[in-house]
Amino acid sequence: MENDIAIGVDLGGTNIRAAVVGGEGKILRKLKASSAGDPIRALAGMVAELRGQYPGVRGVGLGTAGLVDRRGLRVIHSPNIPALTGRSFRSLNLGLPLVVENDANAAALGERWMGAGREFQDFVLFTLGTGIGGGIVQGGRLLGVAAEVGHMVIERDGERCSCGNNGCLEQYAAARAIVQWLVREVEGGRESLLLETMGGRLHGATARDVAGAAREGDPLAREALRRAGRALGVGIANMVNLLAPEAVILTGGLVGAWDIYVEEAVREASRRSMPGLFEGLRILPSALGADDAGVLGAAALVLENA
Ligand SMILES: [Zn+2]
Secondary structure: OOOOEEEEEEEOOOEEEEEEEEOOOOEEEEEEEEOOOOHHHHHHHHHHHHHHHOOOOOOEEEEEOOEEEOOOOEEEEOOOOHHHOOOEOHHHOOOOOEEEEEHHHHHHHHHHHHOOOOOOOOEEEEEEOOOEEEEEEEOOEEOOOOOOHHHOEOOOOOOEOOOOOEOEOHHHHOHHHHHHHHHHHHHOOOOOHHHHHOOOOHHHOOHHHHHHHHHOOOHHHHHHHHHHHHHHHHHHHHHHHHHOOOEEEEEOHHHHHHHHHHHHHHHHHHHHOOOOOOOOOEEEEOOOOHHHHHHHHHHHHHHHHO
């Protein structure tokens, strides 16, 4: 990949990030914009700007939220950016080769290339945010599969999910689920420090607020994180039993609550993994920031496939 450059784009629910990336994994230039409005038009503008500055780019790699049709360069379904559902990137007419991938898959490839996945041939990445995404690397290569780890069912008759199923992992272990559970408990009469810190407006709370209250010793916030951590542990154990990876890499805002949420997940995963599969397994945080993993992995799609 030496002396090669490509554009990597990360199209997420909140932001579009685009970067020019060198073959040695160096980010040469980075742009960021909001994904509100027409994200496809916005990203076309960003790509045109970067291409103007770096005419030698070989192609564009695009990681996008949602289920993707790689051959059709299309988003099949995107619960977090409904405007993308059914949209094709073919009409962009970039004049450059384009590779499309799911955003969490691209992040896994970014970690494999330049981050925490560098030392592993086989790992599973969980992106822990509002929802939960995932990517699977096997034999050093990104698996071109859906890897929708957030939508593995962990409760057969559980909570309704945005995907239409019931009992999906992200309904228990993601940021939105953590806040919703805590709000429900408070509405049911339980007490939390958060009610005071949020001035009574609990619905505006984020998982970061919950983690802050937990750190101050709020029992309900701690319970919310532990409960979510246990659910994540079930999801991790399922992946361990299925794939026997060398490592599980965790990324996203919730990794900040490592001491409660992730430690609980590790305990639960160790209880539920088959004997022999958990020993030697590494569970570790990503080494790249959310700003970089996606664009690096997206660029790698172009640079590696060349
Ligand atoms: Zn689901």
